[in-house]
Amino acid sequence: MIQVVSSYQMAVDEDLEVIKNRLVPEGAAFDDLETLPRIAIVSGIHGDELEGQFTCFEVARRINEHPEYLTGIVDIYPALNPLGVGAIYRGIPQFDLDMNRVFPGKNSASPFESMAADIVADIAGATISLDIHASNIYLRELPQIRINEVSEQTLMPWAMESNVDFVWVHGNATVLKGTLAYSLNALDTPCLVVEMGVGMRLTREYGEQLADGIFSLMRKAGIWSGPVAKVRRPIVSVDGEVGFVNADAAGVFMPEVKHDGRVGKGQVIGHVLDAATGRVLQELTSPADGLLFTLREYPIVYPGSLIARVLAMSSSEGVN
Numbered sequence: 001m002i003q004v005v006s007s008y009q010m011a012v013d014e015d016l017e018v019i020k021n022r023l024v025p026e027g028a029a030f031d032d033l034e035t036l037p038r039i040a041i042v043s044g045i046h047g048d049e050l051e052g053q054f055t056c057f058e059v060a061r062r063i064n065e066h067p068e069y070l071t072g073i074v075d076i077y078p079a080l081n082p083l084g085v086g087a088i089y090r091g092i093p094q095f096d097l098d099m100n101r102v103f104p105g106k107n108s109a110s111p112f113e114s115m116a117a118d119i120v121a122d123i124a125g126a127t128i129s130l131d132i133h134a135s136n137i138y139l140r141e142l143p144q145i146r147i148n149e150v151s152e153q154t155l156m157p158w159a160m161e162s163n164v165d166f167v168w169v170h171g172n173a174t175v176l177k178g179t180l181a182y183s184l185n186a187l188d189t190p191c192l193v194v195e196m197g198v199g200m201r202l203t204r205e206y207g208e209q210l211a212d213g214i215f216s217l218m219r220k221a222g223i224w225s226g227p228v229a230k231v232r233r234p235i236v237s238v239d240g241e242v243g244f245v246n247a248d249a250a251g252v253f254m255p256e257v258k259h260d261g262r263v264g265k266g267q268v269i270g271h272v273l274d275a276a277t278g279r280v281l282q283e284l285t286s287p288a289d290g291l292l293f294t295l296r297e298y299p300i301v302y303p304g305s306l307i308a309r310v311l312a313m314s315s316s317e318g319v320n
């Protein structure tokens with residue numbers, strides 16, 4: 001059932017609403033709901049990151065197909081920034097405000113701080129939650145989970161079951177405290193941040209891969225008794241092992257690799273081209289043997305533009 005999580009009256013006879021779809025086991029009594037395990041699946045904080053839309057759809061579709069397997073609560077929040085999703089705009093339109101900097105929010109005259117507080121209150125207490133992001137329009141990401149090192153112990157067992165390609169543990173210094181994930185983890189509600197795909201686009205295979213992972217998490221949490229796909233073992237990394245590839249020249253970037261796994265040290269990742277003269281301005285190569293987890297999608301580059309990120313790995317480590 002669709003429920004309103006937060007509502008704000010707009011100037012002319014309209015309400016801005018953040019909604020969720022709550023799915024509960026067939027025949028569950030209202031009084032029982034508090035005692036059931038619960039997963040919160042969140043997306044659309046950044047309105048130009050749409051990959052989570054398909055994941056939300058796919059999870060709901062599979063549950064609708066087999067409601068008899070549901071043994072807990074699934075809350076799907078497809079668009080925490082509904083104006084942004086509608087306009088495919090990263091922040092909150094008109095306010096140019098990054099919604100993922102206003103958490104945990106507070107009940108105040110500021111509508112977006114109040115909405116943030118309503119959202120946190122609604123998700124808090126979930127057994128597990130996911131906040132699904134989709135990079136930006138410049139970079140394509142393999143499905144991955146990013147974890148603040150202070151939450152590593154709590155989150156890693158969940159992350160390992162979520163069917164992503166890798167898990168990136170960040171140092172505490174780089175963590176932003178205004179994010180939804182930080183606020184939920186501070187309240188002892190485990191929240192995994194997923195990054196996958198590319199901004200303003202949908203990638204079906206990634207959406208299906210993460211949906212498989214979500215059902216695996218639901219099974220682990222006691223929310224799903226049905227069959228689940230075997231999950232892949234993610235590569236786990238800490239900050240220091242990640243190498244960056246940047247452009248030195250302005251031009252058009254043409255990739256020479258597929259974005260699906262391993263690259264070797266020195267392997268050509270792509271070229272920066274000069275469209276007017278037909279010259280190749282730069283050949284870009286991998287700094288290490290490892291996992292190519294970020295690859296530039298947006299073709300126009302300038303000196304310094306990020307082209308790729310490679311997680312250094314020894315050759316004995318497998319990708320899946």
Ligand SMILES: [Zn+2]
Pocket residue numbers: 046049133134135
């Ligand atoms: Zn984002």
